[in-house]
Amino acid sequence: MLNWKRNLWVLWIGVFFTAASFSMVIPFLPIFLLQIGVHEHTELWAGLLFSAAFFSGAIASPFWGRMADKYGRKPMIIRAGFALFAIYTLMAFVTNPYQILVLRILQGLLSGFIPGAIALIGTNTPGNKVGYALSLISSASASGSILGPLLGGGISHLVGNRWAFASAGIIVFLATLLIIFWVVEENFTPSKVRGSVRNDFKLAVTNRPFFLVLILTVVTSCSIMTIEPVLPLYVVNLGGSSENASLLAGVVFSLPGIASALFAPFWGKWADKVGFQRVLFIGLLGGGIGTITQILFSQIWGFSLMRFVFGIFFCAVFPALNGLVVKSTPEDFRGRAFSLNQTANQIGGMIGPIVGGFLGGIFPVHSVFIVTGILLFIACGMAYWNEKNLNSRALKRKALT
Numbered sequence: 001m002l003n004w005k006r007n008l009w010v011l012w013i014g015v016f017f018t019a020a021s022f023s024m025v026i027p028f029l030p031i032f033l034l035q036i037g038v039h040e041h042t043e044l045w046a047g048l049l050f051s052a053a054f055f056s057g058a059i060a061s062p063f064w065g066r067m068a069d070k071y072g073r074k075p076m077i078i079r080a081g082f083a084l085f086a087i088y089t090l091m092a093f094v095t096n097p098y099q100i101l102v103l104r105i106l107q108g109l110l111s112g113f114i115p116g117a118i119a120l121i122g123t124n125t126p127g128n129k130v131g132y133a134l135s136l137i138s139s140a141s142a143s144g145s146i147l148g149p150l151l152g153g154g155i156s157h158l159v160g161n162r163w164a165f166a167s168a169g170i171i172v173f174l175a176t177l178l179i180i181f182w183v184v185e186e187n188f189t190p191s192k193v194r195g196s197v198r199n200d201f202k203l204a205v206t207n208r209p210f211f212l213v214l215i216l217t218v219v220t221s222c223s224i225m226t227i228e229p230v231l232p233l234y235v236v237n238l239g240g241s242s243e244n245a246s247l248l249a250g251v252v253f254s255l256p257g258i259a260s261a262l263f264a265p266f267w268g269k270w271a272d273k274v275g276f277q278r279v280l281f282i283g284l285l286g287g288g289i290g291t292i293t294q295i296l297f298s299q300i301w302g303f304s305l306m307r308f309v310f311g312i313f314f315c316a317v318f319p320a321l322n323g324l325v326v327k328s329t330p331e332d333f334r335g336r337a338f339s340l341n342q343t344a345n346q347i348g349g350m351i352g353p354i355v356g357g358f359l360g361g362i363f364p365v366h367s368v369f370i371v372t373g374i375l376l377f378i379a380c381g382m383a384y385w386n387e388k389n390l391n392s393r394a395l396k397r398k399a400l401t
Contacts, residue, residue: 003124003184003186004124004125004126004129004133006182006183006184007120007121007124007125007183007184007185008121008125008133008136008137010178010179010182010183011117011120011121011137011140011179011183012136012137012140013140013175013178014077014081014113014117014175014176014178014179015113015114015117015137015140015141015144016140016141016143016144016147017144017171017172017174017175018081018084018113018114018144018171018172018175019114019140019141019142019143019144019145019148020144020145020147020148020151020171021084021088021144021148021168021169021171021172021175022144022145022148022168023144023145023146023147023148023149023152024148024149024151024152024155024164024167024168024171025088025091025152025164025165025168026050029046029049029050029100030042030046031156031161032161033045033046033049033097033100035161036094036095036096036097037096038096038097045097047353048101049097049100049101049104050353051350051353052101052104052105052108053104053105053107053108053111054108054346054349054350055108055346055350056104056105056106056107056108056109057107057108057109057111057112057342057343057346058108058343058346058347058350059108059109059343060108060109060110060112061112061115061339061340061342061343061346062197062200062201062336062339062340062343063197063339064076064080064112064116064339065115065119065200065335065336065337065338065339065340065342066191066197066200066335066336066339067335068116068119068335068336068338068339069190069191069332069333069334069335069336070190070191071190072185072188072190073116073117073119073120073123073185073188073335074116074120074179074183074185076112076116076335077112077113077116077117077120077176077179077183078176078179078180079110079112080110080111080112080113080116081113081172081173081175081176081179082173082176083106083107083110083111084107084110084111084113084169084172085169085170085172085173085176086169087103087106087107087110087169088165088166088168088169088172089165089166089169089170090103091103091165091169092162092163092165092166092169093162108346112339112342113172113175114141115338115339115341115342116335116338117137118134118137118322118338119334119335119337119338119339120183120185121133121134121137122134122322122323122325122326122334122338123187123188123326123331123334124185124186124187124188128272129272130272130323130326131267131268131269131270131271131272131276131279131319131320131323132265132268132269132271132272133268134268134319134322134323134326135264135265135266135267135268135269135271135316135319136264136265136268137319138260138264138268138315138318138319138322139260139261139264139265139315142256142257142258142260142261142264142315143257143261145257146254146257146258146261149254151167152164152167152168155167187331189331189332190332191332191333191335192332200336200340201340203333204337204340207328207329209324209327209328210325210328210329210337212382212386213321213324213325213328213341214340214341214344215344215382216280216321216379216382216383217321217341217344217345217348218344218345218347218348218351219348219375219376219378219379219382220284220317220318220321220348220375220376220379221344221345221346221347221348221349221352222348222349222351222352222355222375223287223291223348223352223372223375223376223379224348224349224352225348225349225351225352225353225356226352226353226355226356226359226368226371226372226375227291227356227368227369227372228253228352228353228356230356230357230359230360230365230368231252231253234365235252235300237365238297238298238299238300238303251304252300252303252304252307255304255307255308255311256307256308256310256311256314256315257311258308258311259308259309259310259311259312259315260311260314260315262312263311263312263315263316264315264316264319267279267283267315267316267319267320268319271316271319271320271323276320276321276323276324276327277320277324277383277387279316279320280316280317280320280321280324280383281380281383281384281387282313282316283313283314283315283316283317283320284317284376284377284379284380284383285313285376285377285380286310286312286313286314286316287310287313287314287317287376288373288374288376288377288380289313289373290306290307290309290310290311290313290314291310291369291372291373291376292369292370292373293306293309293310294306294307294310294369295366295369295370321341322338322341325337325338325341355371356368356372359371
């Protein structure tokens with residue numbers, strides 16, 4: 001594994017730009033709908049377009065995982081990169097919401113750049129550096145997600161939304177070229193097992209440690225997305241005017257990402273020393289406490305501070321879950337394992353906004369934060385009571401048998 005450091009940094013750049021390209025265009029879809037003449041049911045269309053990629057991605061991810069185990073993770077990353085380049089570029093030429101819907105569905109069906117990068121890092125990094133590497137990749141995704149809206153908003157302001165879409169496509173294309181020329185997948189043994197996605201699900205269910213990771217991923221992803229529909233409204237309730245609510249909400253949204261970019265490598269290095277299970281437990285516990293504590297502040301500055309503190313702890317969760325995927329699965333199942341984990345992530349991402357919007361429409365906004373905190377405490381309890389199943393040393397032996 002002489003090339004693992006170069007792979008890590010090239011993939012860091014690739015994941016950073018891919019995450020940035022995604023967040024360059026997604027936040028501006030509702031505004032773009034108005035610009036192309038969609039003035040009725042705009043909110044409904046925006047929600048449909050947002051969820052379409054998650055839904056189709058949840059269906060397609062296991063298939064691409066099987067292809068990754070058969071042909072390699074690098075080819076799947078390149079395939080996903082070129083698909084995103086084509087979709088974002090075509091998005092610049094759409095004239096009605098139906099065309100956007102088709103492209104969003106295709107985006108979910110054909111994407112998989114970041115899960116592929118995580119799988120390649122997980123299988124081509126020395127065992128004692130996996131936690132650090134996965135956390136660094138997580139910081140790349142968080143940093144790109146922070147920069148994306150700023151870059152997309154600037155381009156949209158200067159030359160329009162269509163050029164923002166085209167720019168996102170160009171960025172992904174350049175990131176894909178880096179992967180082609182600079183990433184080397186050394187540790188790859190093609191899977192010779194003939195099967196199907198259905199059999200992959202059966203294998204996942206029978207592998208109790210891995211199945212537990214999938215459940216934790218659904219719960220955790222759901223908890224994140226539960227707050228997003230009500231956060232702008234909550235910012236207004238804290239004293240911000242409706243005129244600057246979008247700006248304030250954007251800043252508040254970015255705080256956990258900034259915390260992740262700063263602290264994720266620390267958690268990764270610690271996970272390599274003490275194990276992913278302990279870091280996962282602390283991250284979920286801190287995230288649950290940080291979420292509920294946010295409702296104690298009636299001023300925007302106090303709320304923002306707690307969002308940042310929440311991010312310090314919560315940024316440990318997903319790298320730890322990815323590390324447990326590596327520890328709980330054999331190498332020839334690794335691509336399928338990360339794709340199934342991506343499916344779990346997307347299922348949680350679909351359920352979360354529905355739950356948050358429902359609760360926010362019936363109960364006080366505080367209830368959304370309480371329910372989200374409870375979800376994280378449930379996940380924390382699951383991680384604690386299943387410590388033996390999630391113990392990294394036990395999983396390492398299991399993966400090698």
